[in-house]
Amino acid sequence: MAHISFDSSNLDKFIHDNELGEMQAMVTAADTQLRNGTGAGAAYTDWLHLPTDYDQDEFARIKQAAAKIKSDSKVLVVIGIGGSYLGARAAVDFLNGAFFQAQHDEERNAPQILFAGNSISSSYIHDMIKLIGNRDFSVNVISKSGTTTEPSIAFRIFKELLIKKYGQTVANQRIYATTDRQKGALKTEADAEGYESFVIPDGVGGRYSVLTAVGLLPIAAAGADIDQLMAGAASAEKEYSDADLAKNEAYQYAAYRNILYRKGFTTELLENYEPTMTMFAEWWKQLAGESEGKDQKGIYPSSANFSTDLHSLGQYIQEGRRNLMETVVKVDEPTHDVTIPSEESDLDGLGYLQGKTMDFVNTKAYQAVVLAHIDGGVPVMTVHIPRQDEFTLGYLIYFFEVAIGVSGYLNGINPFNQPGVEAYKTNMFGLLGKPGFEKIGSALRQRIN
Numbered sequence: 025m026a027h028i029s030f031d032s033s034n035l036d037k038f039i040h041d042n043e044l045g046e047m048q049a050m051v052t053a054a055d056t057q058l059r060n061g062t063g064a065g066a067a068y069t070d071w072l073h074l075p076t077d078y079d080q081d082e083f084a085r086i087k088q089a090a091a092k093i094k095s096d097s098k099v100l101v102v103i104g105i106g107g108s109y110l111g112a113r114a115a116v117d118f119l120n121g122a123f124f125q126a127q128h129d130e131e132r133n134a135p136q137i138l139f140a141g142n143s144i145s146s147s148y149i150h151d152m153i154k155l156i157g158n159r160d161f162s163v164n165v166i167s168k169s170g171t172t173t174e175p176s177i178a179f180r181i182f183k184e185l186l187i188k189k190y191g192q193t194v195a196n197q198r199i200y201a202t203t204d205r206q207k208g209a210l211k212t213e214a215d216a217e218g219y220e221s222f223v224i225p226d227g228v229g230g231r232y233s234v235l236t237a238v239g240l241l242p243i244a245a246a247g248a249d250i251d252q253l254m255a256g257a258a259s260a261e262k263e264y265s266d267a268d269l270a271k272n273e274a275y276q277y278a279a280y281r282n283i284l285y286r287k288g289f290t291t292e293l294l295e296n297y298e299p300t301m302t303m304f305a306e307w308w309k310q311l312a313g314e315s316e317g318k319d320q321k322g323i324y325p326s327s328a329n330f331s332t333d334l335h336s337l338g339q340y341i342q343e344g345r346r347n348l349m350e351t352v353v354k355v356d357e358p359t360h361d362v363t364i365p366s367e368e369s370d371l372d373g374l375g376y377l378q379g380k381t382m383d384f385v386n387t388k389a390y391q392a393v394v395l396a397h398i399d400g401g402v403p404v405m406t407v408h409i410p411r412q413d414e415f416t417l418g419y420l421i422y423f424f425e426v427a428i429g430v431s432g433y434l435n436g437i438n439p440f441n442q443p444g445v446e447a448y449k450t451n452m453f454g455l456l457g458k459p460g461f462e463k464i465g466s467a468l469r470q471r472i473n
């Protein structure tokens with residue numbers, strides 16, 4: 025039995041019984057493209073077997089590095105952007121609870137994990153340096169290309185701080201580089217300076233790399249059990265390996281969202297009822313957006329956090345333009361539950377809920393929202409997960425990875441490239457005066473007042 029379950033029962037109003045079956049031939053073709061390496065972008069599909077086929081020696085080294093960081097650092101600065109950032113951040117929040125990062129060092133039993141290099145905000149870096157203060161810290165710099173602007177700038181800044189604080193030799197021992205196996209600026213520097221380095225495998229693109237050292241080192245440093253994370257993903261790899269839609273719920277999800285997309289539901293909201301899953305949606309947004317948004321088509325991935333956003337976006341979802349579909353990731357058993365206290369005066373009228381738990385209310389809110397939204401014309405799918413632990417997270421990550429891979433092929437695109445992300449970079453390099461970009465720079469400057 026699958027560890028998580030996909031519920032499509034609320035699609036009745038939007039999809040006829042025959043429609044899923046009629047997608048089977050296309051799903052089978054997409055599955056063949058993915059698994060036989062006959063589809064576009066096939067060179068980037070090694071994530072498919074990553075949970076069962078990974079470098080065990082490196083995995084052991086990741087655990088050792090995490091133990092060293094825990095023993096000598098109060099802060100780990102994780103530098104990266106996009107796929108070299110989002111998975112680790114999502115996992116740290118998902119697994120450690122809402123206030124892990126805010127705890128005092130003595131209570132946390134793991135370093136504070138701070139994420140840098142994911143914007144170009146000088147204020148953000150300044151505030152982070154202030155927050156670190158005099159505390160011992162290490163740096164995990166993550167970049168497949170080794171040349172991405174945001175992490176490169178952040179790395180220069182934190183490297184300088186490390187050298188000032190510890191001297192060059194010790195600074196080098198506090199830098200962990202996760203990058204390409206053999207090429208790129210970061211790899212060259214890591215070799216020259218003797219940083220401990222970890223590999224982003226050639227056949228795994230950034231947005232599919234959370235179960236490599238990219239995600240594993242920060243996740244392990246934060247105290248999570250990465251064996252269980254991989255075990256969950258391995259279990260999902262097995263569960264979602266059959267092309268038969270009747271047996272594969274990840275493929276059902278891929279098929280249903282494509283059926284809905286073709287009916288005009290062009291935006292998908294990934295939703296949660298747990299604030300610790302906000303960043304999981306950000307990870308999913310890169311996975312879905314970079315994989316599917318190209319050739320002037322694709323579902324636009326967005327997200328909402330409930331019940332919070334029911335008080336802001338809720339109006340639009342209920343009654344705005346009808347191009348939305350929703351996918352809820354619902355945690356069936358909260359990590360901790362809390363009972364609603366009784367109060368004699370009952371001024372707030374909550375007496376009818378006293379003695380009930382908050383999760384009881386949260387789940388009723390979920391049920392109420394689903395019914396309201398389908399009545400309002402928004403199709404809702406739900407992925408039920410039993411709890412927030414490592415095994416479940418690994419399983420859930422794989423569910424979405426394989427679903428999005430197949431989904432891209434169903435829509436006739438290459439799910440594993442991202443040509444569109446270069447356009448703004450070329451412009452930015454031109455405007456910044458980067459050598460080699462002079463011509464585009466002068467052309468652009470004429471367009472700016």
Ligand SMILES: O=P(O)(O)OC[C@H]1O[C@H](O)[C@H](O)[C@@H](O)[C@@H]1O
Nearest residue numbers: 106107108167168169172230445
């Ligand atoms: O790991 P890096 O090479 O630094 O890349 C980080 C990110 O930036 C790029 O712009 C891509 O759009 C992403 O797919 C990638 O995850």
